[in-house]
Amino acid sequence: MTSADLKVLLDQLIAAWENEVAEFKQAGNEYDTDKIGEYFSALSNEANLRCVERAWLVFGINDKTRAIVGTDYRRDADRLQRLKNQLAQGTEPSITVRNIHVLDDERGRVILMEIPAAPRGIPISWKGHYYARAGESRVPLGLDKLDEIRQQTLLQDWTAQLVAGASLDDLDEGAVRRARESFAQKYANRFSSEEVERWPLTVFLDRARITQNGKITRAALLLLGQAKSAWHLSPHPVQLTWKLEGVERAYEHFGPPFLLETTHLYQRIRNIQLRILPEDQLLPVEVSKYDQKVVLEALHNCLAHQDYTRNGRVVVTERPDRLLFENEGGFFEGQPSDYLEGNKIPRRYRNPFLAQAMAELNMIDTMGYGIHDMHARQAKRYFPMPDYDLDEASAVRLTIYGGVVDPAYSRLLIQKTDLPLADVLALDRVQKKLLIPEEAVTRLKRMKLIEGRKPNYHVSAAVAEATANKAEYIRTRAQDDEFYAKLIIDYLEKFGQATRAEINKLLGSKLSDALDDRQKYNKIGNLLTKLRRQGRIVNTGSDTAPSWKPAKRIT
Known part of the structure; x- marks a missing residue:
């Protein structure tokens, strides 16, 4: 924004004065960051409740006289911009100031912080506490307002919304070409590939349920948009992130078009051939570390079910023996275990418009078979089953194993x-x-x-x-108790006596490896008690310092 734009904006804010979505402070050289964070939470939540896109926190204004008095707060530009990161670290979910504008007015320096509204259904907290406004005061967020935000409908499909200012020129030609091919393949029994190719672009995109009456949706930009057009979806990061962990560390971000970039991310994963059985076995079997269909199914599911209102990215972490997929938002329909047998059909989707578009392009199915297929393919490759870790409404984490556990x-x-x-x-x-x-x-x-x-x-x-x-x-494998009893008797007859520590050492390495240290200790104690009751051994020491001897040696 130009200085002239900022002056007009500031005049408008001052004319309306302090309401629930604007706060003015004089602010000196230093101002408590925690207080800024509390105002951030309050203004963001109030902007959500009043259905406005942003709120404002303004420094350099006398809150009594409404006059510009200027502020020396963080005059160093880099230090001022670092405030964004500080706020992102203290808010939950992580969110930050969109822009920090500085207006050098003749009456003094003014800072205007542009604060985004809290996402629908998700209140913003600062260090675990929620705040709101009551007139000109900052107060804890009341239960009525908290419930109002949390109960906001989640049926408004973020991915179906039209993107103002976006056009067909924002779509990637290669992605559109691949989309036509995938659509023609899915409907090969109805349309020839030549017929699909002849359709005007607007006709094809509408038929593939990617656009609405030729207008660009968020789903269209996610699947087919050019990387340089991702700004239309701000503040959403519009990213897939691959991260390598282990002896070597690396990462790479992938933006739209996701129709193509999911495959590019898969190609970054180290997918070597593994020999499951040792070389001295009769039937060595070689399989790839990861099944491409399983990986892409998991990745496409992350995209289809991501809660985009939380402004997070999908993260794929590659570890030496497994892949971890993480996406924002809880498991939307039922539990993963409901889909293991392949019989449950989901009745609803978090992003129905995007899910339908991905189904039209053969990226996913909408019948709930994906989870079943991933498990079945892992079993056919003799690998462990995928694991889900659900963090309530926060995130879904899926682990795909690329190695043998047992x-x-x-x-x-x-x-x-x-x-x-x-x-x-x-x-x-x-x-x-x-x-x-x-x-x-x-x-x-x-x-x-x-x-x-x-x-x-x-x-x-x-x-x-x-x-x-x-x-x-x-x-x-656990041996019979008599096997262990004979070891104890043989030891005592050879050496005359033994302490509990010596018997622990004798049997510790011979008991089943399936037992932990505590279970082994109890097992040995039970054996000694059994032998004592049978009259085969006696304790000539004390309960705390036993000394075990064969019964026949006692005179």
Whole structure:
């Protein structure tokens, strides 16, 4: 904005004076950043409630006389702009001043901070506290206003909104060409590719449900827009981010058109071939670390279900053995487990316009098969099942594994290719040391796929001996109590006596590796008690410092 524009704006704000969306302060050389943050929260929330796009916090005005008196607040330009980052760090969800304008009036320097309205349905807090305005005062956000914001309809589809000022010139030619090809492929039984190619661009885009009556929507810019046109969607970052973590670290941002850029992001992922079984096994199997269809399905789901009103980006983190996908907003319809069998059809979408456009371009389906297909494809590759981590309304995190967690699990899937997905899911939880329902335990034990005692289930002997390293199996299989009792008796007969520490050392490495240290300690204590009650050993020491000897040596 020019100086003339700023003067006009300032005059308009002063004429309206302090209301719920404007605050004036004289502000000296320093002004408490926490107070600015509280005003930021209050003004942003009030702008939301009054359906205006922005609010204003103005420094350099006497709040009694309404006169310009000037301010020395952060005269260094870089330090002034750093205020944006400070505010972003203290607000939740993270949001910042759109612009900080400086007007050098003849009466003094004036700072005008442009504060965006809180997203629909999401109040803005400063360091965990919500604020509002009551006349000219800053007050805590009342429950009535808090509920009003949170109950704002989420059915207003952000992706369906028309973008003022955007035109067909903002679309990427390569993305439009790919869109025609994908659409023609989806409807090959109705239209020939030549016919689709002959349609005028506006006709094609409307038929593909990307535009509305030839006008550009936010969905159109996300899927087909040029990177340089992303500013139309500000303050949304309009980004996919790939991040590499491990010995090497790297990252890259990808902007529109997402129809093309999701594939480019996939190509950044290190997708090597893996040998699941060791070289000395009879049936070594090589598979790619990641399945392209699984990765793109996960990434496209992030785009389709992202809560764009939260102004966040989709992040894909590549770790040495897995991929982590994160998108803003809670799981919108049901729970991920509802879709595992492929029978549930979602009744609603957070972004129905975008979801429909992506379905028309063959990026996703709208029948709820995606989650089922990802699990089924991972099972066919003998890899662990995907994991979902839901953070209420904040974010959805999906983990796709690119390595083996338990070799026995992968060997079992290779041996038994006809296992129902429900059993594969239960076995996956066993290998991850997670609880499984009792009915699943009974079923898997009856099929001799697992053994052990709750909660330390593991691959059964029949499977382990046929498909796994037997020495590894013996380390995890529990022996009979008499086996351990004989070790204790033999030790005492040879050395005459033993302390508890010596017996712990004797049995510690021989007990099942499925037991933790506490469970091993209790197991040894139970064995000693059992032998004492049988009259086979005695304690000649104290309860706190026992000294165990064979019973026959006592005279």
